[in-house]
Amino acid sequence: xxxxxxxxxxxxxxxxxxxxxxxxxxxxxxxxxxxxxxxxxxxxxxxxxxxxxxxxxxxxxxxxxxxxxxxxxxxxxxxxxxxxxxxxxxxxxxxxxxxxxxxxxxxxxxxxxxxxxxxxxxxxxxxxxxxxxxxxxxxxxxxxxxxxxxxxxxxxxxxxxxxxxxxxxxxxxxxxxxxxxxxxxxxxxxxxxxxxxxxxxxxxxxxxxxx
Amino acid sequence: xxxxxxxxxxxxxxxxxxxxxxxxxxxxxxxxxxxxxxxxxxxxxxxxxxxxxxxxxxxxxxxxxxxxxxxxxxxxxxxxxxxxxxxxxxxxxxxxxxxxxxxxxxxxxxxxxxxxxxxxxxxxxxxxxxxxxxxxxxxxxxxxxxxxxxxxxxxxxxx
Amino acid sequence: xxxxxxxxxxxxxxxxxxxxxxxxxxxxxxxxxxxxxxxxxxxxxxxxxxxxxxxxxxxxxxxxxxxxxxxxxxxxxxxxxxxxxxxxxxxxxxxxxxxxxxxxxxxxxxxxxxxxxxxxxxxxxxxxxxxxxxxxxxxxxxxxxxxxxxxxxxxxxxxxxxxxxxxxxxxxxxxxxxxxxxxxxxxxxxxxxxxxxxxxxxxxxxxxxxxxxxxxxxxxxxxxxxxxxxxxxxxxxxxxxxxxxxxxxxxxxxxxxxxxxxxxxxxxxxxxxxxxxxxxxxxxxxxxxxxxxxxxxxxxxxxxxxxxxxxxxxxxxxxxxxxxxxxxxxxxx
Numbered sequence: 001x002x003x004x005x006x007x008x009x010x011x012x013x014x015x016x017x018x019x020x021x022x023x024x025x026x027x028x029x030x031x032x033x034x035x036x037x038x039x040x041x042x043x044x045x046x047x048x049x050x051x052x053x054x055x056x057x058x059x060x061x062x063x064x065x066x067x068x069x070x071x072x073x074x075x076x077x078x079x080x081x082x083x084x085x086x087x088x089x090x091x092x093x094x095x096x097x098x099x100x101x102x103x104x105x106x107x108x109x110x111x112x113x114x115x116x117x118x119x120x121x122x123x124x125x126x127x128x129x130x131x132x133x134x135x136x137x138x139x140x141x142x143x144x145x146x147x148x149x150x151x152x153x154x155x156x157x158x159x160x161x162x163x164x165x166x167x168x169x170x171x172x173x174x175x176x177x178x179x180x181x182x183x184x185x186x187x188x189x190x191x192x193x194x195x196x197x198x199x200x201x202x203x204x205x206x207x208x209x210x211x
Numbered sequence: 212x213x214x215x216x217x218x219x220x221x222x223x224x225x226x227x228x229x230x231x232x233x234x235x236x237x238x239x240x241x242x243x244x245x246x247x248x249x250x251x252x253x254x255x256x257x258x259x260x261x262x263x264x265x266x267x268x269x270x271x272x273x274x275x276x277x278x279x280x281x282x283x284x285x286x287x288x289x290x291x292x293x294x295x296x297x298x299x300x301x302x303x304x305x306x307x308x309x310x311x312x313x314x315x316x317x318x319x320x321x322x323x324x325x326x327x328x329x330x331x332x333x334x335x336x337x338x339x340x341x342x343x344x345x346x347x348x349x350x351x352x353x354x355x356x357x358x359x360x361x362x363x364x365x366x367x368x369x370x
Numbered sequence: 371x372x373x374x375x376x377x378x379x380x381x382x383x384x385x386x387x388x389x390x391x392x393x394x395x396x397x398x399x400x401x402x403x404x405x406x407x408x409x410x411x412x413x414x415x416x417x418x419x420x421x422x423x424x425x426x427x428x429x430x431x432x433x434x435x436x437x438x439x440x441x442x443x444x445x446x447x448x449x450x451x452x453x454x455x456x457x458x459x460x461x462x463x464x465x466x467x468x469x470x471x472x473x474x475x476x477x478x479x480x481x482x483x484x485x486x487x488x489x490x491x492x493x494x495x496x497x498x499x500x501x502x503x504x505x506x507x508x509x510x511x512x513x514x515x516x517x518x519x520x521x522x523x524x525x526x527x528x529x530x531x532x533x534x535x536x537x538x539x540x541x542x543x544x545x546x547x548x549x550x551x552x553x554x555x556x557x558x559x560x561x562x563x564x565x566x567x568x569x570x571x572x573x574x575x576x577x578x579x580x581x582x583x584x585x586x587x588x589x590x591x592x593x594x595x596x597x598x599x600x601x602x603x604x605x606x607x608x609x610x611x612x613x614x615x616x617x618x619x620x621x622x623x624x625x626x627x628x629x630x631x632x633x634x635x636x637x638x639x640x641x642x643x644x645x646x647x648x649x650x651x652x653x654x655x656x657x658x659x660x661x662x663x664x665x666x667x668x669x670x671x672x673x674x675x676x677x678x679x680x681x682x683x684x685x686x687x688x689x690x691x692x693x694x695x696x697x698x699x700x701x702x703x
Binding site for chain 3: 248260328331335
Binding site: 070076086120125126132 | 431461464465468469472475476478480482483484485527528529531532533535536539540566569570572573574576577587589635636637639640676679680682683684686687689697
């Protein structure tokens with residue numbers, strides 16, 4: 001805690017008082033924001049966790065399907081079948097504002113929108129239908145996977161924001177406000193002291209005159 | 212000398228020789244084919260499992276008997292040949308030789324096939340080989356019957 | 371075709387057939403509690419030699435690949451006529467053609483994807499193709515590769531490469547089988563076409579494809595008329611069962627279809643398909659003179675390798691013995 005380097009004048013005092021009031025209001029606002037962010041963050045984290053578990057489980061199942069497909073086909077034929085994809089999928093990213101944090105919103109864009117079977121790029125004679133199942137399962141997980149990416153990124157951005165806000169709140173709470181209060185106290189004391197000195201001086205002068 | 216005279220004078224020995232030749236020839240060819248078939252099969256077995264040589268030899272020998280029967284009949288027919296034999300005697304010898312000649316020929320080939328199948332049994336399941344041999348021997352019956360008839364025919368009528 | 375020319379070959383095949391893994395051995399393998407045990411069991415079989423050459427269990431594919439290669443090598447050595455073996459090796463040729471085309475269009479290195487067991491030496495095919503000298507190839511391959519290439523350059527659709535080559539493969543196979551004049555081969559190929567067609571139709575239904583697409587995918591020359599299958603694209607499984615009830619492959623077919631109806635998966639159907647094809651080949655058991663046993667031996671051996679792969683992959687991923695058993699194919703022996 002330190003006293004700010006200001007001149008102990010009445011002018012400064014009223015300045016500082018104004019600053020203190022602003023700082024206090026700011027502190028309250030930031031505190032509220034932090035609380036709200038925390039609330040949303042915890043919600044997101046929970047969602048993230050459940051989504052993650054879900055996706056991981058489904059991915060595991062899909063991989064199992066894939067392994068079974070690889071068991072009934074020779075590995076060369078399997079890899080050849082999927083070596084040249086027919087469909088290409090891109091991701092569209094938009095932004096959404098949550099408590100002044102810009103979180104991403106992602107969407108798929110398939111090139112061959114009209115063809116439901118475009119995710120299977122192979123012929124039918126040498127491939128097993130288990131491969132179809134595995135691929136369709138993997139494809140079904142994609143939206144969830146995208147949601148997970150979205151939520152995870154949001155969490156990350158939110159965590160950054162919370163960190164920043166907390167630093168600000170702390171700075172205001174432990175530094176700016178005490179400093180300002182101290183300085184105000186100091187100036188007031190100084191001013192009081194001056195006043196008292198003046199009074200004493202006046203009394204002394206009065207005594208001298210009376211004598 | 213006209214042809215008919217020639218035939219009457221010397222035809223006997225020619226036909227007699229023809230009979231002997233047919234008996235040896237046809238049954239010999241049959242046996243050779245049969246043996247060849249089984250031999251081929253058996254050599255396939257030898258590549259993978261040479262220790263089964265003994266048993267495969269039994270199977271291979273089976274189609275060989277027809278050739279032997281033909282040979283015996285041929286020899287017997289040969290014994291009856293003489294320069295001045297009559298035409299009817301010569302033709303009779305030819306006829307007597309025909310059963311073993313034809314039956315020996317065909318049966319040896321079929322026996323060879325059965326024996327080759329027997330080699331398959333030997334390859335797959337050694338304990339059951341005897342059954343393969345029995346099947347193969349069944350074919351032998353008819354070669355044997357023909358042999359007996361040929362033998363009886365050769366000796367039953369005296370000229 | 372001279373049947374007597376195969377006498378020696380058949381006996382050699384009979385001996386080799388004895389070395390196929392038995393049902394009891396497979397049961398033990400399926401019930402094995404982990405991969406360790408599977409390998410220990412395999413160590414007591416024909417596979418022990420190639421097993422000792424790999425250092426990691428995960429390299430099992432190498433063992434299976436080597437086995438497949440040696441099966442074809444042995445068959446080629448035994449058989450007096452390679453056409454029989456080419457009937458089965460042809461699928462690898464067309465696989466190699468697919469790889470070749472995709473490798474070229476993607477400009478990537480797929481050299482690890484070539485199957486080394488085709489009837490043609492794939493390196494020669496590759497060289498001829500890259501040098502633009504297709505005339506050096508067999509006419510059927512030449513025709514197949516140039517039409518697939520032409521089509522791709524027009525549509526830019528990689529799936530068409532597979533579909534076109536598959537069609538050429540089946541036609542080629544059918545012609546080859548017809549040329550041998552052996553009933554069993556023709557029956558095998560026809561059954562293969564039928565099962566593949568019906569499986570394709572079911573898969574196309576799932577993928578929501580249209581008639582025009584299925585017209586390209588469904589193959590001619592089967593027992594069941596091509597059009598009959600193509601126009602059943604929008605039928606339910608029930609009516610498919612009715613439709614095919616009178617076909618001569620119906621016993622296995624209906625079994626597969628019924629299980630599909632229940633589970634919506636073609637796992638059983640594919641098992642029925644392989645089982646039926648092996649069943650067709652079983653006729654060779656009573657044939658002592660002719661090429662059928664050689665063909666059947668390769669089919670049996672390919673089935674065995676497939677089964678081993680299913681078991682090993684299952685063990686690697688802790689799939690239960692029941693689920694494994696569901697997929698393991700019938701054995702020849």
